[in-house]
Amino acid sequence: MRIDSHQHFWKYNQVRDAWITDDMKVIQRDFLPEDLAPVFKENYIDGCVAVQADQSEEETYFLLDLAIKNEFIKGVVGWVDLRADNLEERLIYFSSYKKLKGFRHILQAEVQDDFLLKPDFCKGISKLKEFGFTYDLLVAPKHLPYVIEFVKRFPDQPFVLDHLAKPYIKDGKIEEWKKDIQILAQYPNLYCKLSGMVTEADWNNWNAPIFKPYIDTVIECFGVERVMFGSDWPVSLLAASYKECCEILELNTAALSQNEKDKLWGINANNFYSLEHEKVLTVTGTNV
Template identity: 60%
Template sequence: MVIDSHQHFWIYDSVRDSWITPEMEKIRQNFLPEDLKPVLAANGVDGCVAVQADQSNSETEFLLQLAEANDFIKGVVGWIDLRADNLYDRLEVCSQFEKLKGFRHIVQGEPDDFLLQPDFIKGVGQLVAFDFTYDILVYPTQLTASYTFAKQLPKVKFVLDHIAKPYIKKGEMDTWAKDIKKLAELPNVYCKVSGMVTEADWYSWQNADFVPYLDTVLEAFGTDRLMFGSDWPVCLVAAEYSAMKDVLANYLSKLSKNEQNKVWGENAVKFYALD
């Protein structure tokens, strides 16, 4: 089974979605299940995990409604205020939704030490009681804090989104690689091979641009803790779905079929407990 472990849906709102800058005009529109379903079918993808793009309870409700109506949406990573005083009670309510698998905070938009706040650490720690996962969305400068954060929560299942958005366009990777390898020492941390094309030159990237970064995460996490993700529709600013998927397909072709199957879907099924 092939699972896209990371994609988004939205009804475009120019105020709420102000992060979609003018040069990203291509994605300043609605993206809904009826838009993604034929794309997945054309690319041999069996299902997906819908991840929050807005930090609101209504976003989680929106994604759950879409998942309920569309079988190919296998799981949802929503948003919840992880610092709320009544978090445990709210998580208990959330646990009633079978397709709600975990949560994410857009830490890339926060100060570099955001993850080290005691109330945030405490909140993420409460996810364990309900078998919820946590997606780590950070920039390379936040990887050191990510390691300190995750090390304090060994029972939480973490996955690093977009290989931490390295500076592929600039070809910079030394500090990122060192910090990635450190984070990967924690056995409860997985990594999504996603979002790479948007960190490269949108108009002239080549497959070779990604090889050093893919080599690094493969060496660090191994094939048991890597999972494919598209970051659709964000990826469309730099590549069509098929081109983005081919980057990983070409790279993984050197591995055994068993190893490839893990990255393409088995690891995502295991991590998110997908049906």
């Protein structure tokens, strides 16, 4: 069972999606399940987790509607205003959607680097565990010192770090990022997605080996039980095909056992997100 733990859908809107600048023309269009299904078939992917790209409840409804209509969308990470006075009411409501697994806020875009430590935001985070929701952390390396304090405050909340926290792969920088990852990985409630790497490299000039130090660091620190494959499709198309994203991970984890690969490619995502209608078992290293 192979699960893509991180991809997006959207109906392109020039105003709403202004983050998709003119140097990203390849993704200035609609991306919907009918576009992704054949890609999954070609790459032997069985299902995915669709993650929000817009900060609105409308985005959450949009993804949930797609998930209801497409069985291969196993889970949704949506958006809700964690600082809202009526948050508990919204969480009770959203709990009725079985494919809604968690939430995300685009923390990397906030002006204040310590936004996630603000009292109103932390108050919202404190309510998620009660309703069984996970939380995706989208941050850059500069945010990691704050993430360390943040994760420490909520030892019972399941967190996952998106895109390895976007290390500076293009510049070959690793040391400061690595030190923070080593600290973060000590918290057992935090997982990490091996996703979004190609867009942190030089889009037009990369090769698979340049990603190995970053992949090795994450696996060494988190262990194979707390890492998961994610494509970040279609954003990843800026630098690589879906097949190339898969090959990067396959080539750089070739030394893992089949059981370890099964965890990285599906079991861990299934367990973290409690994906609907999916029970992944491993018998003698084979998924059944």
